[in-house]
Amino acid sequence: MSQQQRQYAIHWLTGQFLNSNQESLYRDAIKTRVRFESRLVLLLVSLVFAMFGITDYNLLGLTREYYLLLTLRLIVVISCLALAFAVGRWGGYSRNVWLHALPLCILATGIMLIVPLRPDSLLTQITAVVVTIMGFYFLIPAPLAMAAITSLYLSIGFVTSVELFAEVSLADTVRLSLLLFMANIVGYFGLLRIEFLQRKQFALLQHEREQNNDLLEEIKRRKSLEAQLRMVAEKDGLTGVDSRNHFMKRSEALLERAQVENTPFCLFMIDVDHFKRINDTWGHTRGDFILTKIAEVCAQSLRPTDVIGRFGGEEFVVALPHTGPSDAQAAAERLKKNVEALVLADELSELRLSVTIGIAAAHGEDDNLDSIITRADNMLYEGKRDGRNRVVMCGEGMTS
Numbered sequence: 001m002s003q004q005q006r007q008y009a010i011h012w013l014t015g016q017f018l019n020s021n022q023e024s025l026y027r028d029a030i031k032t033r034v035r036f037e038s039r040l041v042l043l044l045v046s047l048v049f050a051m052f053g054i055t056d057y058n059l060l061g062l063t064r065e066y067y068l069l070l071t072l073r074l075i076v077v078i079s080c081l082a083l084a085f086a087v088g089r090w091g092g093y094s095r096n097v098w099l100h101a102l103p104l105c106i107l108a109t110g111i112m113l114i115v116p117l118r119p120d121s122l123l124t125q126i127t128a129v130v131v132t133i134m135g136f137y138f139l140i141p142a143p144l145a146m147a148a149i150t151s152l153y154l155s156i157g158f159v160t161s162v163e164l165f166a167e168v169s170l171a172d173t174v175r176l177s178l179l180l181f182m183a184n185i186v187g188y189f190g191l192l193r194i195e196f197l198q199r200k201q202f203a204l205l206q207h208e209r210e211q212n213n214d215l216l217e218e219i220k221r222r223k224s225l226e227a228q229l230r231m232v233a234e235k236d237g238l239t240g241v242d243s244r245n246h247f248m249k250r251s252e253a254l255l256e257r258a259q260v261e262n263t264p265f266c267l268f269m270i271d272v273d274h275f276k277r278i279n280d281t282w283g284h285t286r287g288d289f290i291l292t293k294i295a296e297v298c299a300q301s302l303r304p305t306d307v308i309g310r311f312g313g314e315e316f317v318v319a320l321p322h323t324g325p326s327d328a329q330a331a332a333e334r335l336k337k338n339v340e341a342l343v344l345a346d347e348l349s350e351l352r353l354s355v356t357i358g359i360a361a362a363h364g365e366d367d368n369l370d371s372i373i374t375r376a377d378n379m380l381y382e383g384k385r386d387g388r389n390r391v392v393m394c395g396e397g398m399t400s
């Protein structure tokens with residue numbers, strides 16, 4: 001038997017889950033319904049029990065027996081009403097099963113006590129007892145064991161009461177016992193089937209919910225994995241700026257839009273000066289750290305709408321939408337100055353950094369990103385050749 005089958009196994013005789021935790025879960029789940037139905041049934045039963053007072057009057061008139069019966073009915077009705085209130089507050093048979101058993105016992109006792117007071121209307125009372133047994137099993141929400149015990153209590157008590165107070169033959173008593181026994185058998189197996197089906201349905205629903213939760217967890221896990229993969233694909237692992245591929249994709253789109261809207265578009269190629277020397281002097285780990293700092297300065301010096309990417313090694317690339325050559329030059333100068341002003345902590349405090357920036361602007365509709373990059377790259381190498389730490393603008397011959 002698998003663990004799941006063991007968890008949902010149902011006892012063949014009680015109709016309850018064998019696993020007590022599972023049974024508690026089930027009872028908790030039906031708590032509200034049990035309370036509501038118990039209260040409703042108790043109110044209805046009280047009404048019907050009280051209404052039989054009319055037949056008592058017809059049969060007995062205003063006699064001592066009638067007043068005794070009326071008192072008995074009042075006691076039962078008041079007890080049932082009080083219990084309906086109590087069940088509403090504290091009911092739901094996950095904990096207080098006895099609270100649900102109590103009205104059944106009171107009703108059963110009330111019915112038994114009617115026999116000595118109205119021995120002539122035995123046929124009506126037998127019918128009432130059979131109906132009550134059916135009610136105990138099918139109408140009043142109760143666990144099977146409780147319905148069976150209270151029904152047997154009613155059956156045995158009624159037969160005893162009949163034997164003691166009504167003058168019936170032994171054969172009739174046996175017939176009555178068989179009838180009530182039959183009623184109990186039908187009630188018991190009927191309720192057993194209902195309990196079984198309800199718990200099966202609950203188990204199926206619970207299993208489905210568990211599977212849905214597993215599915216949701218899996219979807220969440222996959223989404224997070226997807227986000228991580230996207231992050232790895234789109235971002236440069238060291239500096240956090242766009243990876244080369246992602247930069248190309250985003251910049252292509254920006255350039256296309258600029259060409260459609262006829263707005264200016266510029267591009268920077270940025271290279272850290274003498275980075276090999278930095279690596280050789282301070283080591284690769286510090287070299288990596290410096291690259292992250294340069295990426296930070298780029299982000300701080302430019303607009304949020306500018307797209308920064310790492311082109312490879314110590315080379316960065318920036319796409320500047322809605323930016324004409326003169327604004328691009330001003331931005332590049334600001335960025336160059338900020339790099340120069342960068343002061344690092346501890347052993348690197350003496351280190352002065354600089355970058356060379358090549359700028360190219362988009363020329364009309366036929367221009368493409370690759371040729372803009374090539375032009376910016378050419379300007380970058382021109383700047384390197386001319387002594388580094390400078391900004392070189394393509395076509396304009398502007399340098400600083």
Ligand SMILES: Nc1nc2c(ncn2[C@@H]2O[C@H](COP(=O)(O)OP(=O)(O)OP(=O)(O)O)[C@@H](O)[C@H]2O)c(=O)[nH]1
Pocket residue numbers: 238271272273274275276277279283284285286287288291312313314384388
């Ligand atoms: N620490 C570190 N170094 C890198 C990384 N990628 C490339 N480099 C190094 O960057 C250095 C680039 O050196 P070069 O291309 O000769 O250029 P440079 O020394 O910066 O000289 P100029 O560009 O002419 O000013 C090489 O030593 C590469 O190994 C990286 O991710 N981390």
